[in-house]
Amino acid sequence: MKIRRHIPNALTLLNLFFGVSGIIWVIQGDILSGAYFVLIAAGFDFFDGFAARLLRVQSAIGKELDSLADVVSFGVLPGVILFSLTKSKSDLDWLPYLTLIVPMLSAYRLAKFNLDTRQSDRFIGLPTPANALFISTLPHFAVQYPSWGSLLLLPLSMVVIAWIFSILLVSEIPLIALKFKDYSLASNKTRYLLIFIGLTSFAWMQLAGIPLVILVYIGLSILEQATGSE
Numbered sequence: 001m002k003i004r005r006h007i008p009n010a011l012t013l014l015n016l017f018f019g020v021s022g023i024i025w026v027i028q029g030d031i032l033s034g035a036y037f038v039l040i041a042a043g044f045d046f047f048d049g050f051a052a053r054l055l056r057v058q059s060a061i062g063k064e065l066d067s068l069a070d071v072v073s074f075g076v077l078p079g080v081i082l083f084s085l086t087k088s089k090s091d092l093d094w095l096p097y098l099t100l101i102v103p104m105l106s107a108y109r110l111a112k113f114n115l116d117t118r119q120s121d122r123f124i125g126l127p128t129p130a131n132a133l134f135i136s137t138l139p140h141f142a143v144q145y146p147s148w149g150s151l152l153l154l155p156l157s158m159v160v161i162a163w164i165f166s167i168l169l170v171s172e173i174p175l176i177a178l179k180f181k182d183y184s185l186a187s188n189k190t191r192y193l194l195i196f197i198g199l200t201s202f203a204w205m206q207l208a209g210i211p212l213v214i215l216v217y218i219g220l221s222i223l224e225q226a227t228g229s230e
Helices: 003-027 034-055 060-089 095-115 128-144 146-152 155-169 185-227
Strands: 122-124 174-176
Touching: 003 034, 003 060, 034 060, 034 128, 060 095, 060 128, 060 155, 095 128, 095 155, 128 146, 128 155, 128 185, 146 155, 174 185
Parallel strands: none
Antiparallel strands: 122 174
């Protein structure tokens, strides 16, 4: 049995491990740490695919395992974060359950992604890791900017965010993918602009800047599609 065949799957399982660990931490009341677990899981999600391509050991089971891990790390974990935030601030017992649209449509998006052949050079709909990063870092934004945070973390705001971003997951909106056919500025100006904004925002605001980067990402993608530029 060749060990290298199992390296990508081991990385995928670490993605799953940190997703489950993040859920446990959030349930125990440490909502801010949810973002760190999403980031770590996203790192393993990137490297499992990178390792599979590098070692030339892509497999059908690896593809399915990756989606199953992503449902937990980028669907259930952000859903639990929104549920916990809403539950802590709402007097209505039923209201937090409306945020569970996030894991439901995350699962649907991942199943759709596996069958959709159009997503080779750009995404159709919001990728689940981007959605998870947006949701999980909202508490950090709220802590750093309490005047905005008091509005964002209202129970109704949480439900509205859950539904808007869940709809974006399964939408037909083409979104930028950081996949370079070449590295020329002319062909990739939107990608380079997005990378610059992302690095600047993170350097300036740390995790609190990630929600703004995701919003810019969506906005630039829509603008690029509307103008027909890249």
